[in-house]
Amino acid sequence: MTAKDLALKRRYRTERLMMALVALGTLLAFLVLFLVLAYALFQGVGALNLDFFLKDMRPPGETGGGLRQAIVGTLIVDGLGLLIALPFGLAAGVLLAEYPDHPVNPYLRLLSDTLNGMPAILFGLLAFILIVKPMGGFSGLSGAFALGFLMIPILARSTEGVLSLVPKEIREAGLALGLPRWRVILSLVLPTARAGLITGVLLAFARAAGEAAPLLFTAFGSPLLELNPLKPMDTLPLRLFAFAISPYEDWHRQAWAAGLVLFGLITLTSLLARRASRRRF
Amino acid sequence: MVQEAVDVHMESRNLVVRYGNRVGVGVGGGVSLPLYRHRITALIGPSGCGKTTFLRALNRMHDLTPTARVEGEVLLDGENIYAPGVDPVLVRRRVGMVFQKPTAFPTMSIYDNVAAGLKLVGIRDRKRLDEAVERALKGAALWDEVKDRLRAPASGLSGGQQQRLTIARALAVEPEVLLMDEPTASLDPISTQAIEDLLLTLKEQVTVVIVTHNMQQAARVSDFTAFFLNGEMVEFGPTELLFTKPKDPRTEAYISGRFG
Ligand SMILES: Nc1ncnc2c1ncn2[C@@H]1O[C@H](COP(=O)(O)OP(=O)(O)O)[C@@H](O)[C@H]1O
Ligand SMILES: [Mg+2]
Numbered sequence: 396m397t398a399k400d401l402a403l404k405r406r407y408r409t410e411r412l413m414m415a416l417v418a419l420g421t422l423l424a425f426l427v428l429f430l431v432l433a434y435a436l437f438q439g440v441g442a443l444n445l446d447f448f449l450k451d452m453r454p455p456g457e458t459g460g461g462l463r464q465a466i467v468g469t470l471i472v473d474g475l476g477l478l479i480a481l482p483f484g485l486a487a488g489v490l491l492a493e494y495p496d497h498p499v500n501p502y503l504r505l506l507s508d509t510l511n512g513m514p515a516i517l518f519g520l521l522a523f524i525l526i527v528k529p530m531g532g533f534s535g536l537s538g539a540f541a542l543g544f545l546m547i548p549i550l551a552r553s554t555e556g557v558l559s560l561v562p563k564e565i566r567e568a569g570l571a572l573g574l575p576r577w578r579v580i581l582s583l584v585l586p587t588a589r590a591g592l593i594t595g596v597l598l599a600f601a602r603a604a605g606e607a608a609p610l611l612f613t614a615f616g617s618p619l620l621e622l623n624p625l626k627p628m629d630t631l632p633l634r635l636f637a638f639a640i641s642p643y644e645d646w647h648r649q650a651w652a653a654g655l656v657l658f659g660l661i662t663l664t665s666l667l668a669r670r671a672s673r674r675r676f
Numbered sequence: 677m678v679q680e681a682v683d684v685h686m687e688s689r690n691l692v693v694r695y696g697n698r699v700g701v702g703v704g705g706g707v708s709l710p711l712y713r714h715r716i717t718a719l720i721g722p723s724g725c726g727k728t729t730f731l732r733a734l735n736r737m738h739d740l741t742p743t744a745r746v747e748g749e750v751l752l753d754g755e756n757i758y759a760p761g762v763d764p765v766l767v768r769r770r771v772g773m774v775f776q777k778p779t780a781f782p783t784m785s786i787y788d789n790v791a792a793g794l795k796l797v798g799i800r801d802r803k804r805l806d807e808a809v810e811r812a813l814k815g816a817a818l819w820d821e822v823k824d825r826l827r828a829p830a831s832g833l834s835g836g837q838q839q840r841l842t843i844a845r846a847l848a849v850e851p852e853v854l855l856m857d858e859p860t861a862s863l864d865p866i867s868t869q870a871i872e873d874l875l876l877t878l879k880e881q882v883t884v885v886i887v888t889h890n891m892q893q894a895a896r897v898s899d900f901t902a903f904f905l906n907g908e909m910v911e912f913g914p915t916e917l918l919f920t921k922p923k924d925p926r927t928e929a930y931i932s933g934r935f936g
Contacts, residue, residue, distance in 0.1 A: 496742050564779040567737065568842065572793035572849055573769030582796050586783040 439651025455643050464620040465634040473604045476542030484547045488554020510548035518544040519609035535628030538614025542603040553595030557588045597668035601661045607632035631657045685713035685883045691748035701726030703907035706748045716884040718894035721904035727887040735771035736764040772851035776858040778838035780830035787826040793849035816844035817874045836867025856886040903927045
């Protein structure tokens with residue numbers, strides 16, 4: 396056998412080893428996900444009934460009730476947060492992608508990287524200082540701001556990434572028609588990137604939906620359904636946290652169920668995001 | 677056909693375009709080239725000789741390339757388009773461009789592609805748009821093929837049709853000059869033929885500058901030809917003369933197929 400054959404054989408062996416490691420890693424990741432899901436199902440599925448979605452929570456000691464106030468609150472606080480984040484996140488992404496030599500961009504990029512890596516609870520602190528303090532109390536709105544702060548850098552980066560995939564020929568063709576640059580961006584670049592933009596928005600929404608920390612001293616939580624965002628509001632992660640550290644058996648079960656609903660919500664959003672991204676243009 | 681006296685529509689004077697420190701076009705004192713009204717001027721030369729770079733200087737497309745710098749003048753009806761205070765957007769409305777790769781706007785219908793330039797500058801009148809779209813599509817010899825499916829997505833057209841669509845799109849805003857960068861390079865012979873035929877009627881409306889590295893094409897369609905080599909404009913003259921009696925030995929070498 397020549398040296399070349401040996402080298403080839405060694406390469407095949409390394410290749411097989413690497414493939415095995417990759418497979419093992421994948422399996423482990425799936426196993427963890429599966430265990431979490433299975434355990435949550437096992438613990439929480441008993442509490443998952445129609446009442447869970449239609450009724451508010453009950454005081455400790457009483458059985459029954461649901462987490463309607465937390466489910467509705469999650470949608471409101473997260474939805475408002477998205478509305479707050481959307482214009483800033485999109486604008487920052489457009490600036491980064493479409494005006495690469497704009498003088499503020501190095502700072503914007505540094506800022507969005509820093510924010511992206513910041514512990515989520517600090518966004519809560521920021522909203523506490525900026526909204527809760529001046530308004531004199533906890534509120535769903537302040538929670539929405541906290542989640543909004545969290546979503547802005549995510550949106551900025553996803554928008555930048557998606558826009559940079561739009562072929563430069565499209566921009567040039569628009570400019571060559573005598574369209575001003577902002578027109579080209581609004582009417583040609585953004586519509587071309589629409590599917591990717593929607594994906595980014597949904598993923599930011601899903602990411603924020605699972606956060607409890609930024610809401611601890613902003614949205615604060617509420618045992619009853621609250622539709623006024625100027626009042627304290629409940630969300631699933633907040634309620635999950637509160638129930639999980641409570642001493643009550645019944646609440647523990649509902650905490651698991653809250654986890655399941657949250658998991659379902661996030662999975663659904665991610666699936667929608669995947670569908671949106673698969674649609675070409 | 678009675679042709680009006682030949683007058684200069686556009687003109688470059690000592691034009692040099694640099695990418696960073698490298699000269700893209702304009703070696704040896706810059707390019708000085710007249711472009712005659714209602715005539716077709718062909719830019720020929722081997723790949724990388726600066727044809728595209730020169731063409732893009734004529735409607736200020738280099739403004740978008742951060743590394744590119746333009747020196748010298750480009751006169752459009754005697755006015756320097758690089759003079760301070762000139763709005764590049766207005767220059768590009770008068771000097772349209774068709775690119776090598778057919779680029780229909782993928783999110784738009786055939787109709788909206790052609791109307792894009794007009795709609796996006798605020799023309800909303802239905803009847804006016806309809807007329808402009810029909811005129812432009814007829815001008816680009818595409819009307820008969822698409823008149824029954826104007827609302828269909830433009831991405832469903834063939835490459836040759838998409839290229840004629842981009843020509844129609846450029847014509848719809850009624851430019852005075854049309855710059856074409858190897859418009860048939862990615863097309864089949866039949867589509868190429870269609871576009872070459874089209875060029876001959878187009879010049880009644882617009883002044884055409886066409887880049888091609890196909891010498892036969894230049895000889896077939898153009899009235900004037902400029903030969904570029906290594907960033908230098910070597911020779912310019914009436915097409916017939918340049919191809920039969922080239923003055924520069926480098927031109928002769930190129931057209932007789934000895935390089936490039
Ligand atoms: N964006 C750019 N940045 C740097 N160099 C470029 C750029 N575009 C073209 N060039 C260089 O400029 C020269 C002329 O290119 P180009 O005008 O594209 O030639 P042609 O169209 O005749 O093939 C080439 O050497 C090319 O590498
Ligand atoms: Mg070229």
